[in-house]
Amino acid sequence: MTPIAYSTEVAAARTAGKPIVALESTIITHGMPFPQNVKTARMVEDDIQQAGAIPATIAVMDGQLHIGLEADQLDALGQAQDVAKLSRADIAACIATGGTGATTVAATMIAAHLADIPVFATGGIGGVHKGAETTFDISADLQELAQTPVTVVAAGAKAILDLPKTFEVLETLGVPVIAYGQDVLPAFWSATSDMPAPLRMDSASDIAKAHRMRAAMGLKGGQLVTNPIPAADEIPSGELAPIITKALAEAEAQKITAKEVTPFLLDRIFALTKGRSLTANIALVRNNARLAAQIAIALRT
Numbered sequence: 681m682t683p684i685a686y687s688t689e690v691a692a693a694r695t696a697g698k699p700i701v702a703l704e705s706t707i708i709t710h711g712m713p714f715p716q717n718v719k720t721a722r723m724v725e726d727d728i729q730q731a732g733a734i735p736a737t738i739a740v741m742d743g744q745l746h747i748g749l750e751a752d753q754l755d756a757l758g759q760a761q762d763v764a765k766l767s768r769a770d771i772a773a774c775i776a777t778g779g780t781g782a783t784t785v786a787a788t789m790i791a792a793h794l795a796d797i798p799v800f801a802t803g804g805i806g807g808v809h810k811g812a813e814t815t816f817d818i819s820a821d822l823q824e825l826a827q828t829p830v831t832v833v834a835a836g837a838k839a840i841l842d843l844p845k846t847f848e849v850l851e852t853l854g855v856p857v858i859a860y861g862q863d864v865l866p867a868f869w870s871a872t873s874d875m876p877a878p879l880r881m882d883s884a885s886d887i888a889k890a891h892r893m894r895a896a897m898g899l900k901g902g903q904l905v906t907n908p909i910p911a912a913d914e915i916p917s918g919e920l921a922p923i924i925t926k927a928l929a930e931a932e933a934q935k936i937t938a939k940e941v942t943p944f945l946l947d948r949i950f951a952l953t954k955g956r957s958l959t960a961n962i963a964l965v966r967n968n969a970r971l972a973a974q975i976a977i978a979l980r981t
Contacts, residue, residue, distance in 0.1 A: 687736070699732070701797070733977055
């Protein structure tokens with residue numbers, strides 16, 4: 681049996697049948713330094729609570745899968761060193777060997793499903809990396825969306841990726857990609873892109889209905905809800921494009937590969953945008969959390 685520990689708040693919400701929203705933990709351990717990481721995590725949790733749902737930040741700590749973190753656990757995770765970055769391939773091994781790890785999109789989906797939490801808010805999903813036709817560097821997040829029945833709210837795929845290929849793979853895998861409130865897909869730090877949205881929905885209620893219908897039809901997998909960053913917080917794609925190109929060239933020159941690619945690129949883009957990318961990242965995560973709470977509430981009504 682999986683050793684699962686529920687926080688006091690999440691355990692009470694499960695008993696009372698309250699809506700719960702899952703949150704990943706790599707943004708805490710790999711996204712920003714302490715104490716800003718913990719401050720941001722608490723802001724996102726507060727956004728969900730203020731919207732009427734209960735947040736459940738997910739992580740593995742000392743071999744136990746935590747669904748929801750107590751305040752002292754969140755502080756400890758925010759200051760921990762050498763925390764593993766967990767996906768489908770290694771989450772079980774981390775738990776089995778008593779390790780500590782932060783959950784990516786794929787691992788958070790697995791844990792949320794184990795805990796019967798149908799909605800998960802994140803920043804952006806992983807996807808097909810540029811040059812994947814030779815490196816085959818494709819995130820496990822895409823396969824997870826195709827097999828685990830969780831609705832994931834994100835600001836699209838991370839803009840450092842090959843976005844057209846990412847969404848082509850999702851189409852091939854049969855994953856519904858829903859743009860919230862607009863006809864084009866967002867591009868993480870940018871509210872819009874030149875990619876038309878396969879599906880558009882304008883309410884949390886409709887997204888919840890689609891989630892239920894997939895379950896009723898016996899369709900595997902979840903849904904990706906792409907929620908555009910608020911216009912006041914975005915960095916336009918035209919401004920970002922040369923910055924991303926420069927960061928990618930630096931990664932290639934330094935032979936950065938595998939799981940190290942994304943954190944390296946995000947760090948370089950942070951530097952090249954003088955911190956604006958992180959400010960935008962925080963804004964979009966909070967925006968996604970609020971929408972996810974609305975969907976979780978709609979699934980309970």
